Amino acid sequence: MRNPLSDTVVELQPSGIRKFFDIVTEMEDAISLGVGEPDFATPWHIRDEGIYSLEKGRTFYTSNAGLKELKIEICKFLNRRYDLSYDYQDETMVTVGGSEGIDICFRAMLNPGDEVLIPQPSYVSYYPCAKIAGGEPVIINLKAENEFRLTKQELLDAITPKTKLLVLPFPNNPTGAVMEKKDLEEIAQVIIDNDLYVLSDEIYSELTYLDQHVSIASLPGMKERTILINGFSKSHAMTGWRLGYACGPKQIISQMLKIHQFAIMCAPTTSQYAAVDALRNGDEDVAHMREEYNGRRRYLLHRFKQMGLECFEPYGAFYMFPCIKEFGMTSDEFATNLLMAEKVAVVPGTAFGDCGEGFLRISYAYSLENLKEALDRMERYITTLRNK
Known part of the structure; x- marks a missing residue:
């Protein structure tokens, strides 16, 4: 049969992010810090306007x-x-x-x-x-x-x-x-x-x-x-x-x-x-969410400093990109081992390009409670690696 597929599309690699999401969904008590999605519900007045448009038959x-x-x-x-x-x-x-x-x-x-x-x-x-x-x-x-x-x-x-x-x-x-x-x-x-x-x-x-x-x-x-x-x-x-x-x-x-x-x-x-x-x-909603994210950002920076984990201070979005080169593992290996050992999912830096090797993407679009628990587990894992 004739090849039904586009060579260009076949040659493209799937997103490197999905692998860890798929594992987390099947793992009990896992915490994911991998999703680039706000943890806030859409503000009510915005949802209400959407509902009203439906009620009006728009x-x-x-x-x-x-x-x-x-x-x-x-x-x-x-x-x-x-x-x-x-x-x-x-x-x-x-x-x-x-x-x-x-x-x-x-x-x-x-x-x-x-x-x-x-x-x-x-x-x-x-x-x-x-x-x-x-x-x-x-x-x-x-x-x-x-x-x-x-x-x-x-x-x-x-x-x-x-x-x-x-x-x-x-x-x-x-x-x-x-x-x-x-x-x-x-x-x-x-x-x-x-x-x-x-x-x-x-x-x-x-x-x-x-x-x-x-x-x-x-x-x-x-x-x-x-x-x-x-x-x-x-x-x-x-x-x-x-x-x-x-x-x-x-x-x-x-x-x-x-x-x-x-x-x-x-x-x-x-x-x-x-x-x-x-x-x-919605300006006040945006300002509130931004302030919440900023508090989480500062918390993660503080915890990374306590762990001795190198990370430059980011001033945008809701991601951290800490360096894990000291552990002698690829980003994929580190992320996989962390997930298996402590049930914390992060994204290897290489999912975003080869020059992301040696880094992890950690999203702070999560509650402070989840971030604290995830960072406690991550610190435990890092301490284990350093004590080997």
């Missing part, structure tokens, strides 16, 4: 680009929070989560052979989505000594005549790294000088603990070169609602919308009505 398709009211609120939000100005009609579209925005951005922009610069460690979907779109992913290995920020020289070293697009994944999953304004200004000039475009994944923009998040699109000359991806999953604890958005130049958004029309039609209607309320009335 169960039909919206326009392909999304509800007008929602697009207007998205633009207001970006303006008041990040000093960004977008036209809701031509420069804004609503997507099925930020993940769809990433996928259709690649498909709308890449021709076969176009190179996409992907700093790693980073979210697992950039590489496969770029490959599926016909692009050539080029990995930039970020370094712990730079707090996993992208430097000007690293960017310069990766650019070739085939380079078209840079993925800018900050605040970062899995490291928690952020790019401050001074960092962005250095690379923005490189982008302009080399006539590149940027996919800026800012899904964790509301979860920053140092200063206000800065979008590279707000810098001079960068709005017309940037496709901004964001959404409601992390900031408003709305992962299951599957709602995100993309903003960028009309020329690019119109082509992304074309793919969205054929593949999706529109984002979930109920979710869109709920998101309108989230943006109008």
Whole structure:
């Protein structure tokens, strides 16, 4: 029989995160610190608005680009929070989560052979989505000594005549790294000088603990070169609602919308009505969750210091990326042995790129009670290793 499968898809590796989730679900008394999902329920007033939309029978398709009211609120939000100005009609579209925005951005922009610069460690979907779109992913290995920020020289070293697009994944999953304004200004000039475009994944923009998040699109000359991806999953604890958005130049958004029309039609209607309320009335909810995460972040840093476990201080998202190189194991071996010995699940750093070897991703999107118990078990395991 003829091979029914795409060679490109077959060659892709499954996500390295799932292995540990699958084991944990079958293991009694296990604690998982591996899920990148808020542990908060969606705030009630947002859920209530979704329920009300159903009661009113608002169960039909919206326009392909999304509800007008929602697009207007998205633009207001970006303006008041990040000093960004977008036209809701031509420069804004609503997507099925930020993940769809990433996928259709690649498909709308890449021709076969176009190179996409992907700093790693980073979210697992950039590489496969770029490959599926016909692009050539080029990995930039970020370094712990730079707090996993992208430097000007690293960017310069990766650019070739085939380079078209840079993925800018900050605040970062899995490291928690952020790019401050001074960092962005250095690379923005490189982008302009080399006539590149940027996919800026800012899904964790509301979860920053140092200063206000800065979008590279707000810098001079960068709005017309940037496709901004964001959404409601992390900031408003709305992962299951599957709602995100993309903003960028009309020329690019119109082509992304074309793919969205054929593949999706529109984002979930109920979710869109709920998101309108989230943006109008949810700032206090976001601030509360951010403060809770920050307390957990500080707790983990304190415990790692007590354990003597090396970890730079992350200022974004809800992840830690401690170094475990001292134990002479691969990240996968350490994570597997920790799970078997103490029933604590973490994610090997290599799930997010080869340069994540020697590190673990630990999510603090969990209650302080669970974090304390998990860290107690982890400390016990580490003490055992050091006493061998």
